[in-house]
Amino acid sequence: MDWLWWVGASLLFALIEIISLDLVLIMFAGGALAAAGANAAGAPLWLQILVFAVVSILLLVALRPYLLRSLRSRTPLAETNVAAHVGRTALAVDRVTELGGRVKLVGEVWTARTEQDAPPIPAGADVRVVRIDGATAVVTALPAQHPTV
Incomplete structure (x- = not known):
């Protein structure tokens, strides 16, 4: 049942991302879901934290730039x-x-x-x-x- 803590953290990151719209915290949410999977597979806490960190960094480095380019190309910048x-x-x-x-x-x-x-x-x-x-x-x-x- 410890995996629920990771799922809860993932939901919290996702909710805060809705407010910030920086596409950073959603990557942490993905890392938390990966850590929940590691927990469900029986991994020890240190490995869960490592999975969280590695997956979050990979998502930040690999996926976030693509998503930002895609978002900016579809949404015109409106100065305010x-x-x-x-x-x-x-x-x-x-x-x-x-x-x-x-x-x-x-x-x-x-x-x-x-x-x-x-x-x-x-x-x-x-x-x-x-x-x-x-x-x-x-x-x-x-x-x-x-x-x-």
């Missing part, structure tokens, strides 16, 4: 939170210099600055977010678009 703002256009609310300024980005006013040695951007100009540095949007000026008549 701050990373989603990089590349977006915004409107300069105030003059933006390398020391500071403000832009309106996706309906919110953000503190902003330009890269060092970049020319100041006047209020009302369109800008593109280059990166987010803390709570500050680092922006660059977009070329002025002249309406065609």
Whole structure:
């Protein structure tokens, strides 16, 4: 009946994996199931632990990279939170210099600055977010678009 401890550990690893989605703990769950099999076959505890470690490492090294590649190729990466703002256009609310300024980005006013040695951007100009540095949007000026008549 000691094999039930290994099965319980495997289930616990699998449940935590559902939360983390790193494909690490599920490999430990596989190792725990292998150790449960070793226990059911009558192996001593030291051998069960060795089976757990070896199978877990083999799964991590051999199976996890394949699963990650497969998962990433089928699921497009969707940027969220701050990373989603990089590349977006915004409107300069105030003059933006390398020391500071403000832009309106996706309906919110953000503190902003330009890269060092970049020319100041006047209020009302369109800008593109280059990166987010803390709570500050680092922006660059977009070329002025002249309406065609």
